[in-house]
Amino acid sequence: MLKRAALLIALLLPAHAGAQELLLTAPYARATPPGAANGAAYFELRNQGGETIGLRGAHSEVAERTEIHEHVSVQGMMRMREVKELNIAPGEHLVFQPGGLHIMLLGLKQPLKPGELFAIRLELDNGQHLDAEIPVRDMRAGHHGQHHGQHHGQRPMKH
Numbered sequence: 001m002l003k004r005a006a007l008l009i010a011l012l013l014p015a016h017a018g019a020q021e022l023l024l025t026a027p028y029a030r031a032t033p034p035g036a037a038n039g040a041a042y043f044e045l046r047n048q049g050g051e052t053i054g055l056r057g058a059h060s061e062v063a064e065r066t067e068i069h070e071h072v073s074v075q076g077m078m079r080m081r082e083v084k085e086l087n088i089a090p091g092e093h094l095v096f097q098p099g100g101l102h103i104m105l106l107g108l109k110q111p112l113k114p115g116e117l118f119a120i121r122l123e124l125d126n127g128q129h130l131d132a133e134i135p136v137r138d139m140r141a142g143h144h145g146q147h148h149g150q151h152h153g154q155r156p157m158k159h
Contacts, residue, residue: 021049027134032112041103047088054125055086062118064107114138
């Protein structure tokens, strides 16, 4: 049993050795009505390392396409636009929230239902990725999705 545990630790260490310190907290997505084409995911990211970390994309099996978006003012109108690159400086804290940065889930394969979890993968510029589970919340029931300090299965890993 001890030998098996040592082997498991040895196998896990290379995947995490040298992984940049990107911490994802307070994840949530809003439940969607039946037939909704799109959804969104929100969370907080903090770079706890000493180097800038580049966020280059996202992926989730719940949607046909997953993109990083932001809201911008264009001629006095708020519009969403895709963000192709997002650099997070050492010590920087980014909040992905409604009306700001967020992950768009385009072409939902099924509605996002309260109480469910789905996986999301953030692609980093160094060839690594960050996996997390996103809980779906019913925003009509008074949940605000702000559960600071929660960590839902994030794992920095190499491809």
